[in-house]
Amino acid sequence: MAKTILFVDDSASMRQILKMAISAAGYEVTTADDGKQGLAKAEEQRYNLIISDVNMPNMNGIEMLKAIKAGRTNKFTPVVMLTTEAGDEMKQQGKAAGAKVWVVKPFKPDQLLVVIKKLIG
Amino acid sequence: MNSPVDAENNSYWDNRFSRTAVKLLPGGFFACAGEEMIVTVLGSCISVCLFETQLKIGGMNHFMLPETKNALSNQFKDVEKENKQSYVYQDSNAARYGNVAMELLINEIIKLGGHRKNLTAKIFGGGSVTRSSIDIGEKNINYIKEYLALENITITKQDVGGTHPRKVYFVPKINDVYVKAIRNIHNNTIEQRETRYQKTLIQSANNVFYL
Numbered sequence: 001m002a003k004t005i006l007f008v009d010d011s012a013s014m015r016q017i018l019k020m021a022i023s024a025a026g027y028e029v030t031t032a033d034d035g036k037q038g039l040a041k042a043e044e045q046r047y048n049l050i051i052s053d054v055n056m057p058n059m060n061g062i063e064m065l066k067a068i069k070a071g072r073t074n075k076f077t078p079v080v081m082l083t084t085e086a087g088d089e090m091k092q093q094g095k096a097a098g099a100k101v102w103v104v105k106p107f108k109p110d111q112l113l114v115v116i117k118k119l120i121g
Numbered sequence: 122m123n124s125p126v127d128a129e130n131n132s133y134w135d136n137r138f139s140r141t142a143v144k145l146l147p148g149g150f151f152a153c154a155g156e157e158m159i160v161t162v163l164g165s166c167i168s169v170c171l172f173e174t175q176l177k178i179g180g181m182n183h184f185m186l187p188e189t190k191n192a193l194s195n196q197f198k199d200v201e202k203e204n205k206q207s208y209v210y211q212d213s214n215a216a217r218y219g220n221v222a223m224e225l226l227i228n229e230i231i232k233l234g235g236h237r238k239n240l241t242a243k244i245f246g247g248g249s250v251t252r253s254s255i256d257i258g259e260k261n262i263n264y265i266k267e268y269l270a271l272e273n274i275t276i277t278k279q280d281v282g283g284t285h286p287r288k289v290y291f292v293p294k295i296n297d298v299y300v301k302a303i304r305n306i307h308n309n310t311i312e313q314r315e316t317r318y319q320k321t322l323i324q325s326a327n328n329v330f331y332l
Contacts, residue, residue: 104328
């Protein structure tokens with residue numbers, strides 16, 4: 001069975017770009033438009049990996065991550081933050097919230113696939 | 122790369138408009154909730170002026186897409202061949218850079234309290250200023266139109282293409298834009314600046330951090 005990835009980003013074009021990049025490598029991708037929707041989807045089903053943007057309306061990526069880690073369904077699911085934020089302070093916030101990897105946009109699909117393979121095979 | 126403008130060191134009092142003007146160079150972006158005016162000069166680059174219709178705030182960026190066709194992975198090329206319907210699929214590598222240039226500006230507006238769904242856009246630039254920039258300008262125009270359509274952001278005004286550079290003045294607070302066509306070019310400063318900026322786009326940096 002294909003491994004499942006939840007991708008959360010408020011940009012429709014970014015969702016399209018990423019979905020194309022990782023679906024092509026054989027992963028099954030579900031998308032959500034903001035942190036609130038991402039959290040709702042993460043409570044419904046267990047994923048192998050979660051990739052999320054940081055700056056989003058309604059609920060940002062860090063808040064969403066904290067809520068996911070506080071819940072049950074995806075408590076142990078590895079999380080990758082994919083963001084334009086490059087500052088160390090933000091990275092530390094991500095680490096404290098439980099993120100495993102911090103990827104700064106723009107990224108190359110190959111770079112992201114290396115990260116995904118490392119985390120979930 | 123794209124970076125926020127240091128407004129304090131890049132602003133001046135504009136007598137003609139009686140406003141503080143913040144200067145944007147290629148790769149720059151700036152958003153504000155105040156009375157400032159944002160000014161930039163465009164050759165084949167694009168500037169998008171975003172306006173948050175409810176909060177009456179906004180911002181502007183100044184960017185172009187990198188030339189990255191040959192940097193695509195083989196695996197990606199196959200997928201793209203099958204999906205010719207949109208620019209996002211045709212050159213997704215460049216599209217990712219364009220996406221970031223837009224996202225950086227949108228995030229600034231969101232940080233000021235704005236909402237994505239309230240945004241409208243005015244777009245400028247993409248001129249064929251030199252013979253070699255014909256494709257670049259057009260590519261930038263096509264990209265931004267597709268991006269905005271995909272993101273559901275309405276274009277309320279545009280002045281793009283042509284053969285001349287433009288000077289753009291934008292007052293976010295009132296969503297007012299004044300565009301001046303630059304007909305007499307005395308030197309190639311605009312072109313040089315844009316070329317220098319475009320070169321910085323394809324430099325690969327380490328952007329993956331294991332926490």
